[in-house]
Amino acid sequence: MEKTNEQIAKAAIQTTTLTHGLLNPEQARKFIQQTFDATNLGGLVRHEMRTAKTGEIDKIGIASRILRKKTENTDDGYRADVNTAQIEYATTAVRLPWEITEETLRENIEGQNFEEIVTNLMTSQLGVDLEDLYLNGDEDAGNAAAFDASTAYAAGDIVTHDNGLWKFTAAHAAGAWTGSDVISLGAAGDKDFLKVNDGWIKQITEGGHVLDASGGGYSGLMSLDLFYNALAQIPNKYNNGRLRWIMSPHRKQQWELFLLNKIIGQGGAVPDKLYDSPAGIPAVEESKLNDNTILLADPQNLVVVNTYGVKIRKTTEGKEAIMQDKRFYVVHLDFDPIIEELDAACLITGLAAI
Numbered sequence: 001m002e003k004t005n006e007q008i009a010k011a012a013i014q015t016t017t018l019t020h021g022l023l024n025p026e027q028a029r030k031f032i033q034q035t036f037d038a039t040n041l042g043g044l045v046r047h048e049m050r051t052a053k054t055g056e057i058d059k060i061g062i063a064s065r066i067l068r069k070k071t072e073n074t075d076d077g078y079r080a081d082v083n084t085a086q087i088e089y090a091t092t093a094v095r096l097p098w099e100i101t102e103e104t105l106r107e108n109i110e111g112q113n114f115e116e117i118v119t120n121l122m123t124s125q126l127g128v129d130l131e132d133l134y135l136n137g138d139e140d141a142g143n144a145a146a147f148d149a150s151t152a153y154a155a156g157d158i159v160t161h162d163n164g165l166w167k168f169t170a171a172h173a174a175g176a177w178t179g180s181d182v183i184s185l186g187a188a189g190d191k192d193f194l195k196v197n198d199g200w201i202k203q204i205t206e207g208g209h210v211l212d213a214s215g216g217g218y219s220g221l222m223s224l225d226l227f228y229n230a231l232a233q234i235p236n237k238y239n240n241g242r243l244r245w246i247m248s249p250h251r252k253q254q255w256e257l258f259l260l261n262k263i264i265g266q267g268g269a270v271p272d273k274l275y276d277s278p279a280g281i282p283a284v285e286e287s288k289l290n291d292n293t294i295l296l297a298d299p300q301n302l303v304v305v306n307t308y309g310v311k312i313r314k315t316t317e318g319k320e321a322i323m324q325d326k327r328f329y330v331v332h333l334d335f336d337p338i339i340e341e342l343d344a345a346c347l348i349t350g351l352a353a354i
Contacts, residue, residue, distance in 0.1 A: 027310075028308045028309070028310040031312075032333070035130065036127065039127055039128060042130075044244070044284065044300075046302065046340075048306070049306055050305055050308075052307070053091045053307055054090040056088055058084060059086065060083070063083065087303075087338055091306065091334035091336045092197045092335065093334040094332075094333060095332050096129075097328070098122055099326050099328050100114075100115065100327050100329075101325055102326065103325065115327070119329065122329075122331070132193075133194070133197055135200055135295075136288065136289075137194055137195075137197040137202070138185075138198060138202050139196075140156075140157075140158055141165065141194035142191055142194075142195030143158070146160050147160065149175060152172065153171070155169060155170050156168065160188040164187060165186050165188050165191055166182040166185060169181055197335070197337065199337050200302055201295070203337075204342065204347045205347060207342045209233040210346070210349060211233065213226055214351075215350070218350075222254055222258040227281075231296065234296065238301075240298075243281050243298055244281060244282055244299055246284050246299075247289060248291045249287060251294060251351070255275070255278065281296070291353070292353065293351070294348040295346075297339075297344065297345040297346075301345060303337070303338045303339065304335055304337050305336045306335050311330075311332040313331075314327060314329050316328075
């Protein structure tokens with residue numbers, strides 16, 4: 001019988017062997033898979049489990065129009081080629097520690113179930129935070145300094161200001177803070193979270209297709225042309241029915257509002273499928289995606305690499321545990337978000353704030 005995420009976590013934290021909670025390969029795979037399943041996008045993207053923390057993932061493909069005419073009793077020497085390539089990965093180790101006092105375990109309303117409930121909540125949040133990093137991770141965030149009016153900034157630079165973390169969307173000449181040329185990345189303290197690894201958004205920004213909706217006649221507004229023009233940037237060979245629009249719930253609702261306003265203002269009707277599938281491409285809601293961004297990609301082109309070295313550890317021993325009357329817990333794992341084909345992804349940026 002397959003184990004649930006709760007059973008795996010509970011079994012791991014009760015381990016008293018020398019592995020100190022190191023999950024076996026099957027447990028590790030199941031734990032990672034159910035972490036993905038905690039989010040909308042996580043269950044759709046591609047997962048690769050590896051034993052080595054760095055390495056390559058093979059890509060295998062073939063060309064088109066490889067069929068040739070047959071001549072009886074003749075071998076013309078023609079052979080169709082197989083194209084191979086590799087994607088490099090390098091996983092980053094992360095951890096999630098927490099602690100519970102023995103007094104809390106004794107006096108809480110959940111009784112003896114409290115420890116298991118907290119462990120399950122922590123592992124569920126782990127899945128949410130990981131997906132946030134898969135999308136929004138940016139190693140440059142770790143270098144973010146306080147905004148300085150005497151400094152000029154380039155598009156993509158990250159700064160802290162007024163307790164927030166901000167990324168410039170356009171060049172900013174030395175001068176006062178305007179707030180019109182930045183997007184929010186969260187609180188100032190989030191730079192220690194986002195710096196863990198470069199996510200898919202940054203990778204596409206630097207090497208994929210990008211449509212800037214702040215210009216080109218869009219003025220940051222939603223329109224049918226916006227979706228069709230983004231789709232036109234994807235080569236036809238990747239426009240194969242597996243593409244998805246990935247957007248925040250607010251952005252999805254703004255698209256619905258745009259269509260409703262068209263009906264109210266101009267009359268007529270809009271096909272029902274257009275609400276959920278702009279340009280015939282289904283939409284997936286993702287709460288960790290910025291409202292000003294829409295991602296067009298085949299979810300299976302978005303890859304997360306993990307290793308089998310998942311550990312869930314617990315201790316009630318040691319000086320700190322005794323003196324503070326606490327139980328200490330920590331989850332250890334590693335990951336690397338990569339994209340198999342950057343040419344098969346497009347990012348819409350510069351949408352007006354909601």
